[in-house]
Amino acid sequence: MEMEFQKIETNKGNTGLLCQGHKFRLERKAKTYTSWQCTTKGCLARLKTDREQENIVWSRLDHNHDPVSADSVTRQILRTECKRKAAENLTERPSKVIMKEIVSKPDTDLVPKDLIAIHFVIECTIIWRRGEYFREMY
Helix, strand or coil: CCCCCEEEECCCCCEEEEECCEEEEEEEECCCEEEEEECCCCCCCEEEEECCCCCEEEEECCCCCCCCCHHHHHHHHHHHHHHHHHHHCCCCCHHHHHHHHHHHCCCCCCCHHHHHHHHHHHHHHHHHHHHHHHHHHC
16 A cells, blocks of 8 residues: 655654644554554544554545644644754753754744744743753752
């Protein structure tokens, strides 16, 4: 079964799939396959990929909702990359992290509301990681 899909990182740092404009989260890993469930609550769409998560081996793609917009996926990818980079370097200012990521992806259409949300996520990540660091020290 030849279907195109893309691996994405979720907000919590897990692996997700994007297939035909719908997002899927990891449901279970078995010995021979990995099963995925649509992220929309109440949707019964499912996928199974091989163990290496390279090919779709089974799918039931009868969604009861519209696909997510490409802008939404782009914002999620940008947000998770900014969050990861901020966690790696706690001393860098959030605005600098955001600007580096925006420059590396010039096709991103962001509005001020998106930038505020990304900035907030980065600040929360930095505060959380700094707290972990100080808890380990004392």
